[in-house]
Amino acid sequence: MLGRKTWKSRVGFWVAIMLLVSFCLLPFAQILSTSLKHQFDWGNPSLIPQVVNLDAYKELLGLAEQKEVEVPAAIKKILDNPKIPQNKKDAILAKYTDTSDVFPFGRYMLNSFLISAGAAAVSLVFAVMGAYSISRLQFSGQVIVQRSVLFVYMVGGVLLMVPLYQMAVNVGLATSMWGSVISLFAIYIVQTLPVALYMLGNYFRSIPFALEEAAMMDGYSRKQAIWKVVLPLSLPMLATVFMYCFIIGWNEYLFASVFLKQFKEFYTLPLALQELFVSKNAIWDRIMAASMLTLAPVVICFLFAMRHMDGGKTDGGVKG
Template identity: 45%
Template sequence: MVKKKSFIRTFFFWFLIVLLVTFVIYPFLWMVSVSFRYDTDAFDKGLIPKRPTLNAYEELLGLKKSIREELSNEDKQLLDLVKNMPEEQKKKVLEKIYSKRKKNSFPFLRFFKNSLLLAGISALISVIISIFGAYAFSRIEFSGRSYIQRGVLLVYLFGGTILAVPLYQIFVKMGMTNSGIKGMLSLFVIYIVQTLPVSLYMLGNYFRTIPETIEEAAIIDGCSRLKVIYKIIIPLSLPAIVTVFIYAFMIGWNEYLFASIFIRPYPEFHTLPIGLNEIFNSEHAIWTKMMAASVLTAVPVIILFMTMEKYLAGGLTTGGVKE
């Protein structure tokens, strides 16, 4: 009876695990499958494409022009006639053709570069500030330390939609919304402020697990506080630092609300979430291209996890000191 009950429990446990994994991973498999299809085969049944192709990826990466980006016969005829037109009329015709091509194009690489720059630099600055701030919270005694440390987390009591309007008004009064570059700088500040509280909390708790006797020995040997941070705290805290960087990077990489407020009027500075939203809601939406763009959007995060996985192992201080 005991063995039978144990077998039934094990069977249902693994059945639920497989069901949950299938439920979670199926949409991603379908997304990848559709990205390797032709437009006419986008809604074919099955996960394995009948006619696999890299057409959508080639168009996104600029290796191949899509049919919508190519000039129509009407536009080609207009180009032939434009040579004999008056200068003012010629300018209007060229602007019409250019705007049509621009509307039908999807500058994925530009959006990708903007998102990578914005998320990467803001995450790096957030981590640097968090290291020094968390060290101060965990090692240096000063009045009001506990209140300040807990108060930092109060920012998460308010949702992004509540903070959006006052933040926008503040940056408008500071003149930080007049151009795309200023809008990007505003997003840098917002992303850093948005990720700092959790970064400080995570790193502060991790720094407390490092034995203070290691630092005391280094200080006796002549190390300053800065040298202690660079030579002891950072090497021993790489798992936590990498985790905080990935967290901050993903916040900036996937953020849509503030980006749609500060940089939407400036197409040259659109990030991937804004660009993907544009293509999903445009009249020229193509499912294969949308799925290929979604797959490529997930690639940097996957690469980040794979390259930094070795730093995510804990217990680096085990055996570092004997109490």
């Protein structure tokens, strides 16, 4: 019978799904496995560590106990020599008490969070106003504006990097630390605003305008109707758009590598991880643990979005 599924087709379908999911998850499983292995276990092809090692995670999160630095006896004798100037003694002692080998993961994560979340919040505010105007109001050039927004999003970041950096240099922003941070913040807004406008515009069109009309008939102004009716009905999409914009900024590397290259204290996580690969901190378990911790906010945002992407809140709001 046409369209009837046999048990062979069902088994084949689920096998194909499992193979596809396994293929996609295998790199993440390898990262997690390596981050939990000791050095003697790195060559083990098994994904299950022989002994679970959490030292890399404790070190990155600042939970590891500070190890006391022991100065060799020969160095102590040199430091006891009264003929050596005090500044040279301090320089020698600093080599044994230096903590530069500690990767400041918390600071880099905070930098990424502040820039990404701040840019996503500002982009969401502008997107709400712009998307509502495009979806509800009638004005000349509306179609051109709507299509231009999506066209800007399709332009690659590589094409925009050089002109944007030249603009920042010409106005004097790229020459200072805070100016570079502000430039990067503005670029993240420009990057995320088009897709936020597109997503919210389509969602606002799905909300019946009769609900706003009913609110305005009850004495609300248009602004009050937006605040009291449209935005509460759009909370799932607003949260999703915010998280999507946040993820774009969280994973961005190209512009951060250009604007923040000379300001290490403001590195974002993608840029910091690239530096970690070529530094003396380049230990496999530490690299993989940092990668997993960088991935964690993205996974949390995705799970949160899937949980709150519920629809049908306007069903029955308007009688036929």
